[in-house]
Amino acid sequence: MARMARITRDEVAHVARLARLELSEAEVEMFTDQLDKVLDHAADVEALDVADVPPTSHPYPLVNVMRPDEPAPCLGQDEALAGAPQAEAGQFRVPPVLGEAP
Amino acid sequence: MSEWETIIGLEVHCELATATKLFCGCPNRFGDEPNTNVCPVCLGLPGSLPVLNAQVVELAVRLGRALRCEVRRSVFARKNYFYPDMPKDYQISQYDLPINVQGYLDLPSGRRVGIERAHIEEDTGKSTHVGGGGRIHDAGYSLVDYNRAGVPLLEIVSAPDLRSADDARAYVSELRAILLATGVSDAKMEEGSLRVDANVSVHRPGEPFGTRCEIKNLNSLRSLGRAIEYEARRQIDLIEAGDTVRQETRHWNEDDGRTHTLRSKEEAEDYRYFPEPDLVPLDPGDEWIARVDAELPALPAERRQRLAAAAGVEDTGGSVAVAVSRGLDELALGAIEAGADAGRVLTHIEHNLAIEGAERVKPGDLADLVKMEVGGELTATQAKTVLAEMVATGEPPAAIAKAKGFEAMGEDALAGVLDEVIAANPAEWERFVGGDEKVRGKLTGFFVGQVMKATKGQADGKVVTALLRSRVG
Amino acid sequence: MTASALEIARAVRAGERRAADVVEEHLAAIEAREPEIHAFNLVLADEARQAALAIDRRVEAGEDPGPLAGVPVALKDNLCTKGIPTTCSSRILEGWRPPYDATVVERLADAGAVVIGKTNLDEFAMGSSTEHSAFGPTRNPHDPSRVPGGSSGGSAAAVAAGFAPLALGSDTGGSIRQPAALCGVVGMKPTYGAVSRYGLVAFASSLDQIGPFAATVAEAAALFEAVAGHDPRDATSIPEPVPAVGAALDRGVAGLRVGLVTELCQAEGIEPDVSARVREAAEALESAGAKVDEVSVPAAVYGLSAYYLIAPAEASSNLARYDGVRFGLRVDAPTTGEMYDRTRTAGFGAEVKRRIMLGTYALSAGYYDAFYGKAQRVRTLILRDFAAAYEQFDVLLSPTSPCTAFPHGSKTDDPLTMYLNDVCTIPANLSGDPAITVPFGVGDDGLPVGVQIMAPALGEETLFQAAAALEAVAPSPTEARP
């Protein structure tokens, strides 16, 4: 059955870059096929007209959940750095960063 | 560049003056040992969850109302991008439903600048680039400190209502004054607790706005002004050379005084915003807003209006703005209230009270000083000296004038001196008597000067002038 | 068969048994069969012995050692334990020891329970078979050639194999209920917000809930009561007090209105033997005095599609922090950008990558409205339809899993078939309502079948009441014991 593919290899490759994953050609191939199947199954939802239905982002409706502006204990510097793959001078060390923050 | 108009909108990020961070109990404090004000939440450790700081909401509502915004039900959203100073690799911000919208801010010049939104978001950590002289591109590696990660920010976005570098500087100064007056932020540009990005475009009046560029790394009012002027010039030159402006993010370099491309629109990030599922909607509601309104202090714009009205002047800029910015508007109002000449009061405050302790002067004393001056008991020079003494000692002006022997000469004595001066300068007197208003005006200065000389400045210019006039009827 | 959690706690509190002995018994059971089952990523023998001794000392000192005194509990390895590796069965968390305890872990300690180990799961709780684990699959105690279900397969297997009378798991789309059903034990997903998520490594934040596994409904109720309740560290935690469910267990079902959900009983891929058990369960409840009827929840058919857009979208963002900067695995590279790519590529397994890809796509520019946005609106429809159903019925009934435990490797090639395992459990995650699975006989293959009961938000009392009643009329569990 020849139906229009719902996602292209290029889109998969672009999404992989956004997600910071390196995919081999074979993986791009596989994911394109698998994501296409899942998205095709989701077509029933895509087809629904729910424009006038409000979205639900929390199943249990709460509002204004806040804490008082009171200090709580912090981690010590060594606790904070304990899991660091690389640390130096009390800080987390990373390879050179190309480009400024967005 | 007269035929060109520069269109400027500013995005200001300011750190809020809270005790703790936005979503955790770590201290919101500048200058501690690296990675000591951190916990699982602000380090973005697996399993940790954010909980909103109520004081952040209080300060956000306060600024929103000070900027005459509508405070609405808002929803937090995740802005997704990878960067080492962003612990979770997403920033918790507000996107399509910000807490404050549709406000405005009035500049001393009278220009009204629209505020599109002022929303809550979290700050990032700080990266230091090691090697390559700290320059990011050829750095050997980078070190990250998360003490600042999660510090509460308000991002205040203005409408494109500013038209010059001066406007932009005035806007930031005014916003700073409001942030300080409301206690929302300490607003220190040098410490980075107030950060400004500028959206700049140019067009010919009547034509649609041109393509805009966003300029980052503006760390002082000076660089803000310089960057805007450079960028406007750059865009005009491009267009006049038949070229087009590309929409992009540019970085201001203080050293070479230029802006440089950071990112083109094409390489712009896809932030994949979506509602933050770990937080629930925020809706301060009418009661909260009403309380904040009631507690809001008088803001610079109102204070300028009130002083200008009391002084009977139109212009809320100039000496009125100076008085307010120095916090001396209450003194001025008091003195004017007490019947002193408003013009003299404002002149003294602008020129003679730019000194430490000026706020100690009592309105009544300032009023008395101005009255003595206008009544001829003190010359302008003497008044200035007495005022300085009032600030230093807090003594009333009369006592100080007496102690200094500033008894301005009575009218009879002055008349005598004037006769001597006239006798000594017959030619000038001839021309004064025979001359028209223009000539008389010139020579008045001459005769007053001579009398001053003869009296070593003890004479009151106004009285001498009056005497001269009376001699020629 | 080892004693129930309630019997252990009673005896330890009464000083009739020593917690230390209880721990040794269970460590022996683990030693005997764990190599075959692989329920655990880490057995905490020494820590458990220490904790047990502390309990015994408290009993001797006449202090109250807590309602679950001396009861061994197995923890899914996506619950943070201070100073103890927490891996989510992923290479990317290699060597990470959390500097803090999850709220549920603190509450277990307060209740006197003894953590005996961290259980295996599908990596980051993404899966329905516990085959997607970086540390190898867990096997079903009823038939080691079969999967235990997932993602909390390790916790389900640990209880089924008698390694621990109680276990905690997490349920995002059925990850407690489906493995419980496949392992022939009770598994429950609380109302969203009834149990704190603080310290649960997030998969999909708006769907994740922590819940209990146990051999019986009464034991599951006891564990639920121990860990549930408001937590200021979780902004989505419900402030209202959680109902004391223990008291509801022996109320029976006389007059209770039970709705058999048409859409879920006829969902794609439901095996005939499973449907048969569900019908028998309904009849058994009816003869026990319940009013049973069919009910339609139309929007339920969209559950699977909505779920597979919402959950991956939230996951793609939740899993961004695994970047090699602050903790866990780092694969070095000349620049931070390349370090991200290499670390995440090496650290995540195929299923996790698949969901991150799907979620990133669903959120990306131009697709948000068509996918994530649309799914959030469909979620509203599902909430509305269930709310309507609960106006006529106190609880709803359906299969838990479409099938009994399936052979290892039989569904790993085609993700979509694997996803279909969650078709009946997903709706309760989308609606946030509580749901429980109770063993009810066996399938044609002699393997356990679970029946799912659902109740409205904070309806845990009625949920446990109905579950206890169903358990009472279920075919004797022994036929479905390993």
Ligand SMILES: [Mg+2]
């Ligand atoms: Mg911002």
Ligand SMILES: [Zn+2]
């Ligand atoms: Zn913190």
